[in-house]
Each structure stands twice: as structure tokens, then as C-alpha cells.
Amino acid sequence: MGHLKTYIVEDSPVIRESLIAALEELVSVDVVGTAADEQTAVQWLSAKANDCDLMIVDVFLAQGSGLSVLKAAREHDKHTKLVVLSNYATSDMRRKCLELGADQVFDKSNEIDALMAYCAHLSGGCSDNSSQNALP
Numbered sequence: 001m002g003h004l005k006t007y008i009v010e011d012s013p014v015i016r017e018s019l020i021a022a023l024e025e026l027v028s029v030d031v032v033g034t035a036a037d038e039q040t041a042v043q044w045l046s047a048k049a050n051d052c053d054l055m056i057v058d059v060f061l062a063q064g065s066g067l068s069v070l071k072a073a074r075e076h077d078k079h080t081k082l083v084v085l086s087n088y089a090t091s092d093m094r095r096k097c098l099e100l101g102a103d104q105v106f107d108k109s110n111e112i113d114a115l116m117a118y119c120a121h122l123s124g125g126c127s128d129n130s131s132q133n134a135l136p
Contacts, residue, residue, distance in 0.1 A: 003028045004123045007044065007052040009069050010085070011036040011062040015108070019056070019085070022112070027119040029054075038064020045069075045076045052080055054122060056115075057102075059086040059093060067100055074101035081122060085115060 006029045010016040016034055023029045032052050035041035038061055044050050055073055059066040066084065073082055081104075084097045089107035097105045106115040 003030045004054045004119060005030050005032045005052045006054045006056065006119075007032055007041075007050075008034045009036075009041045009055065009057040009061065009066060010034070011058065011060070015058075022116065023119060026116050028123040029119065037062045038066070038068050041069045042072045045072050054081045054083065054119065056083045056085050059084060059088055059097070067096065070097060070100040070102055083115065083118070 004027065006023065008016060008019060008031060010019065013036075016036075020031050020034075023031070033044055033050070035044060041057070055069075057066040057069050057073075061069075066086070070082055070084070073080060082102045084094075084102045084105040085108055086093065086105070087108045089105055089111070094105040104115075104118055106112070106118075
């Protein structure tokens, strides 16, 4: 696939910037936009000109929910890979995210390496797994 056009929905500026830095260092990505809340993400999805290969979504946002973003993403776009990255990746939450269309769910505290490997796989590259184990 080459460079993954990636959209990130994350309300924490520190986590968002750390995630972008890690993705850019370890995986071939082009971050095409970010949102800190549900409304901004859904508006971005609704614009016909906007497109991405991968959307990374947190469940709990400054306003609204990542679950609603997942639902809207599935309604607007069929080919985007949807990944949930959350501190609340319980088995129930994982199941709910998958039901709403997520392709993968990763825990921020201990599955960052797995997220990077997944993204590298999508881009056709390989991950060296030297990323940090958790985001700040």
C-alpha cells in the first residue's frame, strides 16, 4: 500500500503528538488530519474530498465518543481500516468496537508495538519493534 494516509482521533495533545512521531518514525504514514472530539472527526469524514487508508480512534474524547466515530466511519467509507487505541480496551469494549466496525483494538498502555506492527503490515513494510511499549 505504501504511505498510509492516516487520520487520528485523540483528545490528548501529548498522546496525539507522541503517536504521530512514532508512526512517522517507524511506519510509512502521512497524517492527513487529527481531531480531538467526535464532531470534528465526523465532519471530516462527511467531506467527500477527505479520504484516508487508516483511522486511529480513541474511545473517550474531549466531547463525544470514539464509538460514534467508528459508526460514522463505517457509514461514510468502506475501505478505511479502523483501529481503536484506548486505555479502556477491556474485553467488553473490544467486542463493542469490533461490532461497530473496528478492524483492530489496541491498548495504549501495552500494545503500542502491536499497533506499529499492524500499521507496518498495512503499509507493506516491516516493523523493527523498537517503539516504546506505552504512550505517555
